[in-house]
Amino acid sequence: MEVKIQLQEKDIPRQWYNLAPDLPSPLLPPLGPDGKPIGPEMLAPVFPMNLIEQEVSPKKWIDIPEEILDILYRWRPAPLKRAIHLEKHLNTPARIYYKDESYSPPGSHKPNTAVPQAWYNKQFGMKRLTTETGAGQWGSALAFACSLLGLECKVFMVRISFDQKPFRKIMMQVWGANCVASPSNETNAGRKVLAEMPNTPGSLGIAISEAIEAAVTDPSGKTRYSLGSVLNHVLLHQTIIGLEAKKQLKLAGEKKVDTVIGCAGGGSNFAGLAFPFVADKINGAKIKIIPVEPTACPTMTRAPFVYDFGDTACTTPLLAMYSLGHAFIPPPIHAGGLRYHGMAPLVCQAIVEGLLEPKAYHQNKCYEAALTWARTEGPICAPETSHAIAAVIDEAVKAKEEGKEKAILFNYSGHGLMDLSGYDAYLAGKLTDYELPDEDLKKFTAPLQNLPKAEMKKSGKW
């Protein structure tokens, strides 16, 4: 058997899959400051209308424009690989497959949505995109996409990362983006923070505020804002991962998959792989689907399902999701992409329905899994991806204990070549495991009781 299952370009999926219309209960709408559902027009200063249409689309399948596919062909279809060396090491009867999303030039799944977002903005007549980035994974993906499409790109990068992790910043510059440390002097939001706290390390919340302000205040009207996870249209674009995987599993001779696993921060790489399989589960297939998060930021496993803001500065609409509270500041774990206080509403409603079985892992266990991976399969994974691998190993060991042949599929969301300092800390025994204390969970979620309630009717089927 080949360990790499390749698809030809001509076999790439030509539509994205939208889970929303398949969910047993309707998606709870985002709410405005008045507590009422916001209409598409209220998002128009921030996003182009063609992406807003996708955000609220009731259609199950949405065509992928050929011009977008022409760009994705640079690295897609991504290979599906069989982890036979890890299987042997674990002596498991399970067959472990993974989608290798590390092949994109920025090194992760992020360009799967960065490219369509840039393309739709260009179609809508936009000249420039703004965004925020923490450690730089998303910022570099959007810089890459804008470079290929001839759009300007402005990235507000959290200052502490800008200063301490220069390499992602250089990547953005190689792709022609203008990357500035946030808070910056370029926005009112930034100037206000700098006046009060000139030495602040910055935060993702501040950077979001700056990026949105820079978009909506551009007098030319040719600038919009771009977000790398959480929103429906972002998850939509990522479903190409799972749709490719389905075709490849068939090529590999797998009639069904038993377990689907992905790490989840904002939810996009997980949803991208898992949603096409969630559709099967809704239609009666028996599949265990596991989003994995860090114990340090236990959104899905411990937080309440509520309406909350998407950012710490409370500038976004209210979203219905599991939230640790918009003021929650996660501990400094190395998986920067998993340090979000909320979770994509689509993922959350699937959890409330009982379609998904979230798990949380400590980072030492994840690095242990990452090391096992590197020393059996070979590649060095991103710290985020290591959470998926930790869960895969647990499931494969369980299959061995139960003596069951199982097909396990997970998303290898990115490589860890830009994040080696976490490995260094782990190898030196200097990595701390964090468990969110109950009193902190209460403290950060208490204020959410004053916001509208997120009331969702469960179908009770799962």
Added chain:
Amino acid sequence: MEVKIQLQEKDIPRQWYNLAPDLPSPLLPPLGPDGKPIGPEMLAPVFPMNLIEQEVSPKKWIDIPEEILDILYRWRPAPLKRAIHLEKHLNTPARIYYKDESYSPPGSHKPNTAVPQAWYNKQFGMKRLTTETGAGQWGSALAFACSLLGLECKVFMVRISFDQKPFRKIMMQVWGANCVASPSNETNAGRKVLAEMPNTPGSLGIAISEAIEAAVTDPSGKTRYSLGSVLNHVLLHQTIIGLEAKKQLKLAGEKKVDTVIGCAGGGSNFAGLAFPFVADKINGAKIKIIPVEPTACPTMTRAPFVYDFGDTACTTPLLAMYSLGHAFIPPPIHAGGLRYHGMAPLVCQAIVEGLLEPKAYHQNKCYEAALTWARTEGPICAPETSHAIAAVIDEAVKAKEEGKEKAILFNYSGHGLMDLSGYDAYLAGKLTDYELPDEDLKKFTAPLQNLPKAEMKKSGKW
């Protein structure tokens, strides 16, 4: 047309190609301290006999053991890709193809020989390999290979890189290697240097001496030394690149290739791609084959063809090659892998024969090419690889001027994600171009006149 031309695992080449017996004039042998050709037995303390046999083999084709292929399948066959976006940007009638060697877990072509070397050493009963590394590209590849094969790996890393570029060192540690700064206290060679110059930044020459000493003095006799370029068996292992490329070009519908290009430091990635095409040229095909080097270290374009030592410390046998002199210290260009004073003897004899047309480029021009690449094709290339791309662009522009359709093939030897500081310097306009002054060339090559002469009979056919 698909931009990625994939081979199935079952179509991987099952033999390596050895250029030596096809060369019109016999390969000049390595010489011992007495000026006489050294026999295989003299290399036995340093390398295992099965690799020595390959080093001196008169056979044109050498079988690749299945167990080695089973490891290479992790990333091989490597895709051949068509650079259609660069073609469009240059508006050239040339068709540009490249072998993408950046997909290996360490990120370059180096594992193509690291894996066989580790495997043959294990077959020969060895438990441990030693090597030296500059910036860490080779060290990380050998660490990777040893990890997969269960061998111990000891890497002597030039101290200035060990201190300034910690990321490759962390990669080696992730793969379980023991990486120490050289000069170290672990060898006589290291201790001697430290006693004289306690604050030395180290050098590749010192690191080689340490690695060889650590191998040959191991009382268990279970340790050997491993080298990442220059030697015949290393180039042999890399020919899988060009052999795959031939099959893939056929799949792409190319009846012949007009131009083959690769960067050359020690010569292994260039030879790996080019030698199977050199064979065609020897048999009458019209192909322009270009090894590219930095102007700062102009071995092939300006140095004399001589017998010289492979290392600065004069501990290796004498090799017949173009050499800037074993005492030559190249300026600090960012393409660390192209800073070698010599060149693989097989590559050198092919040049003397007139089979190859070497070119030299300044690093600013190479980074300009790298930026064009990143902003058209997408990926960020290694500084070494940028030399190949600069030559490719020149050839493609020439094809346009001449109005000629041409098939150009080059080796994308590695990604640049661990080498972003060079891009940073280039973007800031802080990169220096170096031209070796004639008087320096004379100074460093003068002492070579006291060594045996390298006399090679040209066939005069090219």
